Amino acid sequence: MAQRTQGSGRRVVVIDGARTPFIKAQGRPGPFSPVDLAVAAGQALMLRQPEAMAAVEEVILGCGAPTSEAPNTARVAALRIGLGEDIPAFSVQRNCGSGMQSIDTGYKYIADGRADVILAGGTDALSHAPLELKSETAEWLADLRSAKSPQRLKVAAEFRPRMAEPVVSLIRGLTDDVVDLGMGETAEVLAHEWQITREAADTYALGSHNRLARVQDEGWLEEEVVTLFSPDGKVYDRDDGVRPNTSMDKLASLDAAFEPPHGQVTPGNSSQVTDGAAWLILASEEAAEKLGAEPLGVIEDSEWAALDPKRMGLGPVLASTPVLTRHGLSLDDLDLWEINEAFAAQVLACLAAWQDKAFCKDRLGLDSALGAIKRDKLNIDGGAISLGHPVGASGTRIVLHALNALKRTGGKRAIATECIGGGQGGAMLVSSL
Numbered sequence: 417m418a419q420r421t422q423g424s425g426r427r428v429v430v431i432d433g434a435r436t437p438f439i440k441a442q443g444r445p446g447p448f449s450p451v452d453l454a455v456a457a458g459q460a461l462m463l464r465q466p467e468a469m470a471a472v473e474e475v476i477l478g479c480g481a482p483t484s485e486a487p488n489t490a491r492v493a494a495l496r497i498g499l500g501e502d503i504p505a506f507s508v509q510r511n512c513g514s515g516m517q518s519i520d521t522g523y524k525y526i527a528d529g530r531a532d533v534i535l536a537g538g539t540d541a542l543s544h545a546p547l548e549l550k551s552e553t554a555e556w557l558a559d560l561r562s563a564k565s566p567q568r569l570k571v572a573a574e575f576r577p578r579m580a581e582p583v584v585s586l587i588r589g590l591t592d593d594v595v596d597l598g599m600g601e602t603a604e605v606l607a608h609e610w611q612i613t614r615e616a617a618d619t620y621a622l623g624s625h626n627r628l629a630r631v632q633d634e635g636w637l638e639e640e641v642v643t644l645f646s647p648d649g650k651v652y653d654r655d656d657g658v659r660p661n662t663s664m665d666k667l668a669s670l671d672a673a674f675e676p677p678h679g680q681v682t683p684g685n686s687s688q689v690t691d692g693a694a695w696l697i698l699a700s701e702e703a704a705e706k707l708g709a710e711p712l713g714v715i716e717d718s719e720w721a722a723l724d725p726k727r728m729g730l731g732p733v734l735a736s737t738p739v740l741t742r743h744g745l746s747l748d749d750l751d752l753w754e755i756n757e758a759f760a761a762q763v764l765a766c767l768a769a770w771q772d773k774a775f776c777k778d779r780l781g782l783d784s785a786l787g788a789i790k791r792d793k794l795n796i797d798g799g800a801i802s803l804g805h806p807v808g809a810s811g812t813r814i815v816l817h818a819l820n821a822l823k824r825t826g827g828k829r830a831i832a833t834e835c836i837g838g839g840q841g842g843a844m845l846v847s848s849l
């Protein structure tokens with residue numbers, strides 16, 4: 417594994433952050449596009465932090481599945497938020513790591529002295545994933561357009577009902593073409609290799625729902641989550657994928673989603689397909705001081721790693737471990753961990769890998785196993801299994817939530833980390849002030 421030393425740039429703080437509720441996709445386009453979601457969260461920050469937002473010099477937004485109306489989602493969102501036409505904006509795409517990539521890029525710009533204040537975030541409306549035409553249908557349409565009028569009827573008659581079936585690009589987007597495996601199938605690979613039982617995965621999933629239900633009821637997410645109003649007058653003020661009444665029996669009754677009939681990965685222990693957006697205002701420590709801000713915390717370090725796409729779910733292990741090594745930290749030195757819950761089996765495989773001496777030696781270059789992360793430090797308020805996973809937004813959400821949870825619990829340091837389709841992992845070390 418390549419080693420690098422910790423950067424020596426300027427200290428970068430997070431002034432504030434906000435996100436939309438994560439809204440479960442219901443099999444048809446939801447009420448908000450990726451831009452709408454980013455605008456709603458951004459305008460809430462504008463009201464809460466007018467001075468800091470007025471000081472923003474660049475906008476960076478991750479989006480896993482941009483829509484054709486707004487390929488540079490960041491620029492359209494920045495203009496609609498009202499940041500001004502003179503503020504540049506660009507979008508980044510690193511699949512499920514997009515919303516962490518935007519923070520990392522902003523963090524490095526500020527650390528290097530290239531900017532003082534940056535708005536960085538992520539958005540996705542997976543319910544709006546475009547429906548693509550089959551190439552057979554596209555060819556038929558082209559023939560129809562170019563046919564002279566006497567022939568047009570003949571071409572029109574060549575239409576067959578199968579040609580109306582779309583290629584659903586969400587499924588394509590959640591499939592790794594290189595290894596020809598869906599994301600859920602990669603979780604099955606890990607469940608098999610790391611002997612994650614169905615019961616262990618369902619127990620983990622039940623905990624995710626119970627934890628989210630608890631913080632929602634206690635009102636802890638109110639500072640983080642802004643309220644949305646849809647054009648038809650519906651109010652969205654909480655993550656609606658949570659199932660407070662789920663149980664081990666209900667979870668055990670669900671069929672395997674990706675490898676029926678014997679697979680371990682079900683709708684109950686997978687992340688949900690969701691719409692949502694999140695932003696952070698990043699600043700140099702000096703700029704934050706000048707603005708009179710009371711920052712949420714500090715971005716201390718970040719790391720990206722790559723691995724076999726079939727085992728992409730182990731990305732958090734490969735990305736987080738070098739951060740631990742650079743800072744001389746053990747797994748237990750972190751007060752909190754946010755490991756994005758792409759799949760319960762995948763999170764549990766990461767935990768198992770850190771406890772496996774041979775893996776730690778061969779893959780991480782360590783002398784011994786790193787050990788266990790205690791469940792009471794891991795995803796303490798639920799995660800993508802209960803909240804949902806709008807892929808481009810999740811990386812920003814876990815960093816924002818790690819900072820908010822540190823503040824609430826009085827903790828000092830957290831790592832937010834995620835696996836990334838295509839065989840990558842991202843990790844970010846944050847601390848409270």
Ligand SMILES: CC(=O)SCCNC(=O)CCNC(=O)[C@H](O)C(C)(C)COP(=O)(O)OP(=O)(O)OC[C@H]1O[C@@H](n2cnc3c(N)ncnc32)[C@H](O)[C@@H]1OP(=O)(O)O
Pocket residue numbers: 512590599600625659662663666667670673682683684685686687688689728758759805807835836837
């Ligand atoms: C790098 C990465 O991050 S990779 C990850 C990227 N993201 C993904 O791959 C997304 C993974 N998830 C999925 O693809 C989808 O959620 C699937 C295919 C697993 C399931 O999709 P759907 O069938 O639409 O899920 P849905 O949530 O509607 O659940 C189906 C049924 O299971 C049941 N169910 C699901 N969860 C629960 C639960 N916790 N408790 C009880 N029942 C449940 C329900 O009966 C539900 O039907 P309902 O409409 O009556 O409520």
